[in-house]
Amino acid sequence: MRVESLVLRVIESRTDMKYAVMPQAGMIKIEEKPVPPIEDDKVLINVKMCGICGTDTLIHKGILNVNFPYSPGHEYSGVVVDTGKKVSSIKIGDRVTVNPNHECGLCYFCRLGFPNHCENLKRPGIKSNGGFAEYVSVPEKIVYRIPDSISFRNATLIEPVSCVLHMIDEACIKPRDVVVIIGGGTMGLICLLLCGYYGARTIILSEPVEYKRALAKQLGAFLTCDPAKECLSSRVKETDLHGANLVLDNVGSSNTVFEGYKCLGKKGRLLISGLNSEKAEIPISVQDIVKNELTIKGVFLNPNTFSRSIELLGMKVFPWDNLFTHEIQLSEINRAFDISAEAKAVKILVNINERE
Ligand SMILES: [Zn+2]
Ligand SMILES: [Zn+2]
Incomplete structure (x- = not known):
């Protein structure tokens, strides 16, 4: 009516x-x-x-x-x-x-x-x-x-969740992976929820804002790091000697990408979704990439993930x-x-x- x-x-x-x-x-x-x-x-x-x-x-x-x-x-x-x-x-x-x-x-x-x-x-x-x-x-x-089980409020998250799902698809996350998430905004926190759901073992989230770090803890981060005060890669290697299996950078600045790269252990994968300054670039060692079989990958938008995102939003587990x-x-x-x-x-x- x-x-x-x-x-x-x-x-x-x-x-x-x-x-x-x-x-x-x-x-x-x-x-x-x-x-x-x-x-x-x-x-x-x-x-x-x-x-x-x-x-x-x-x-x-x-x-x-x-x-x-x-x-x-x-x-x-x-x-x-x-x-x-x-x-x-x-x-x-x-x-x-x-x-x-x-x-x-x-x-x-x-x-x-x-x-x-x-x-x-x-x-x-x-x-x-x-x-x-x-x-x-x-x-x-x-x-x-969208089904009635998803409120109009939560439905606004379908697009950002669909973008994170593309990142998760490309990350080939495995149960018990050590995962580092850079950025504790909406995208970083959705990464945190989904990585936990996909079986990550230790999730370390890096974020300069205290409020967001506290929220990340509440949502399941094993450890949070303030990159303004501590060195993320040292903290990761203190937590796991072998370094991170997976780093998800939602910020995309020169500093965050380089620090994310330094967190990687052998066979590590670094995925970057953050679009930042056009001038962002990093000095990386080619030998390091070859000998350690590292993957560095960009992920862009949300191909083929939108319907799955609607299903995830309808689930009551998040x-x-x-x-x-x-x-x-x-x-x-x-x-x-x-x-x-x-x-x-x-x-x-x-x-x-x-x-x-
Ligand atoms: Zn968006
Ligand atoms: Zn086309």
Whole structure:
């Protein structure tokens, strides 16, 4: 009933809606524009919740470059209020989320099975058309239904969890691995939860912010390290003489990658998902890589992991709620972005239309 009346209201009047826009780095404001028209292959979503991603924060800080004006927000959930003529798999009233990485399916890399390397990749909410808006209109192809067991809040984690799942896939984690996780933000803490689930023996998490280290301990880290005060690689080797089997770097700066590299034991794997300064580089010994059979690997986006991520979010074994530190209304989006720059924040949710 509620959904139907909402649909009628939107369709009949096509009134204006509020959305957030960054006119330039360091500035974000709420503006109004008409609710997007529905196209044949598109789904109109009334957005309920949208999380602030590290990418959004880096764009706001001017560290990552985009074309301005820019509408951020790609970790969102909502209810379908209208569908185009050609849409068949999604219907009005469905609770949904969106995979913001929209591959073409036709290019060389898509046909090889690597959609994250698509030559025509579209990224709504990362390149434009973000989810900090009352309504978004997106292609059916990237819309996923979510079960009632996943709240709109937790559904905002489906995209970040899908990215960590790709990292876990590529890491070939084995039971009893010694794992080092660099960074205790949302991605690092999701890595921690999943590595524990996949049977890691000792998980050491490196993070300069005390609050996040305490949270990591609470979520199962064996040991935490403050990289501002202690040497991570020495601590790892004190804990296990043979060094780490696996290092997951969610930060991607020159310092963290180099320190992660030094933590590796023989046959060790270093995976990097953090995108940081374009100038990040490290001096590494080729002989060391050869003799110790080290693997150094980048992981990018979330190929083929989105459906599995929805299943994981539906499981009751993970304490997802602990990752949310703030919930702020859309009208106060400025404050939300100010907080995102603060050390204590982990996942900040922007409440757009959710009253449950
Ligand atoms: Zn994200
Ligand atoms: Zn493609």
